Amino acid sequence: MTRITVALGARSYPVDIENGLLDRAGAVLAPLARANRLFLVTDVNVAAAQLDRFRAGCAGIEIEAVILPAGESSKSWAQLEALTDRMLDWGVERGDHVVALGGGVIGDLVGFASAIVKRGCNFVQVPTTLLAQVDSSVGGKTAINARAGKNLIGAFHQPAHVLIDPDVLDTLGSRETRAGYAEVVKYGLIDDPDFFDWCEDNAGALLAGDGAARRHAIARSVEAKARIVGEDERETRDRRALLNLGHTFGHALEAETGFSERLLHGEAVAAGMALAFRYSAARGLCAPDDAERVSRHLAAVGLPTSAAEAHVTAAGATLVAHMAHDKKMAGGRLPFLLARGIGQTFVAKDVELEDVAAFLDSERG
Numbered sequence: 001m002t003r004i005t006v007a008l009g010a011r012s013y014p015v016d017i018e019n020g021l022l023d024r025a026g027a028v029l030a031p032l033a034r035a036n037r038l039f040l041v042t043d044v045n046v047a048a049a050q051l052d053r054f055r056a057g058c059a060g061i062e063i064e065a066v067i068l069p070a071g072e073s074s075k076s077w078a079q080l081e082a083l084t085d086r087m088l089d090w091g092v093e094r095g096d097h098v099v100a101l102g103g104g105v106i107g108d109l110v111g112f113a114s115a116i117v118k119r120g121c122n123f124v125q126v127p128t129t130l131l132a133q134v135d136s137s138v139g140g141k142t143a144i145n146a147r148a149g150k151n152l153i154g155a156f157h158q159p160a161h162v163l164i165d166p167d168v169l170d171t172l173g174s175r176e177t178r179a180g181y182a183e184v185v186k187y188g189l190i191d192d193p194d195f196f197d198w199c200e201d202n203a204g205a206l207l208a209g210d211g212a213a214r215r216h217a218i219a220r221s222v223e224a225k226a227r228i229v230g231e232d233e234r235e236t237r238d239r240r241a242l243l244n245l246g247h248t249f250g251h252a253l254e255a256e257t258g259f260s261e262r263l264l265h266g267e268a269v270a271a272g273m274a275l276a277f278r279y280s281a282a283r284g285l286c287a288p289d290d291a292e293r294v295s296r297h298l299a300a301v302g303l304p305t306s307a308a309e310a311h312v313t314a315a316g317a318t319l320v321a322h323m324a325h326d327k328k329m330a331g332g333r334l335p336f337l338l339a340r341g342i343g344q345t346f347v348a349k350d351v352e353l354e355d356v357a358a359f360l361d362s363e364r365g
């Protein structure tokens with residue numbers, strides 16, 4: 001088993017990565033289950049694909065399973081209200097460990113519900129998508145979407161434990177696997193050019209389900225995320241913001257598609273990263289060859305690399321209006337994650353939104 005610790009003082013926690021871990025989840029969870037009972041939340045697809053396995057792995061523990069609709073639309077006030085009521089009806093106590101079995105949608109929603117019910121109870125992440133295993137289950141960002149935009153209502157609330165079983169990815173669809181891969185590539189682009197090289201060489205194997213490639217990608221990603229979160233848990237030091245590479249553009253694209261299945265989060269991030277690199281090149285910050293290399297790799301695995309490929313035709317001004325709701329906004333200015341090259345992402349604080357709008361319009365031809 002690989003264990004990576006997210007080092008946050010009293011709130012530190014382990015991220016365990018092991019094939020078949022779901023079948024042995026009870027060994028970790030039994031000591032966390034008050035009165036031998038666990039409250040678990042999942043979605044319909046994960047319930048069909050993995051819940052029986054999870055239950056078998058937790059033999060002897062009584063599991064109250066809440067099964068929600070799948071997809072981004074579950075990160076809503078309506079689902080949050082229904083879920084928190086279910087938790088209270090069940091009699092959840094602060095010391096309980098609520099289990100989030102699913103992708104980033106379930107993790108973000110359950111994490112937020114756990115942050116606010118009784119002013120905070122424990123939760124455990126059992127991520128079942130590539131995206132959730134490499135990114136969303138680690139770091140304690142929890143949220144639902146608001147009318148004004150993505151993840152605008154939420155809390156920082158760290159899980160008590162993260163259990164990653166790469167085998168659960170066997171049942172994940174290829175589109176969802178590809179979308180999660182965008183967040184893997186992100187770590188290479190932020191500050192690890194060797195890992196980007198590895199991605200170029202191994203994406204095919206990883207996406208085809210090769211076990212060694214999967215384990216390497218998951219462990220390297222979790223190590224990077226744990227390190228950055230440990231340095232800047234609440235995104236106040238220009239460090240954690242690096243994890244937002246591609247997200248300012250990406251969240252605007254997601255908002256434009258109404259947070260629907262038309263554009264998955266990872267697809268939006270892929271297009272957003274390609275846009276961030278092209279915008280960096282347009283400003284003379286980064287070599288055009290680097291920007292082309294990023295797009296070439298994302299396109300090679302079937303991810304979108306522009307607003308048009310993400311099926312968004314909106315004008316630059318419309319996309320920039322979505323960006324104005326970004327949580328990074330400070331003093332009326334929006335910091336942007338730009339790049340000086342592959343593995344050289346930085347926080348730029350001198351970007352004018354009008355300039356971004358003009359760049360986006362220039363992309364429309």
Ligand SMILES: NC(=O)c1ccc[n+]([C@@H]2O[C@H](COP(=O)([O-])OP(=O)(O)OC[C@H]3O[C@@H](n4cnc5c(N)ncnc54)[C@H](O)[C@@H]3O)[C@@H](O)[C@H]2O)c1
Nearest residue numbers: 045049070071103104105128129131136141168171172265
């Ligand atoms: N909190 C964070 O740090 C963070 C980081 C990245 C993304 N996110 C959020 O994560 C969300 C996207 O997460 P996602 O890509 O995991 O999407 P998701 O949770 O919607 O899962 C994608 C689809 O795969 C299905 N699924 C999940 N696991 C499966 C399995 N093992 N077998 C079969 N089907 C399975 C789900 O039912 C769903 O239909 C977005 O809302 C994004 O904002 C949060």
Ligand SMILES: O=C(O)C(=O)C[C@@H](O)[C@H](O)[C@H](O)COP(=O)(O)O
Nearest residue numbers: 135139141150151240243244247327
């Ligand atoms: O953990 C982080 O920090 C990230 O930025 C990870 C992102 O992949 C993730 O999508 C996150 O939810 C975006 O953060 P937000 O603060 O822009 O909502």
Ligand SMILES: [Zn+2]
Nearest residue numbers: 183247265269
């Ligand atoms: Zn993301």
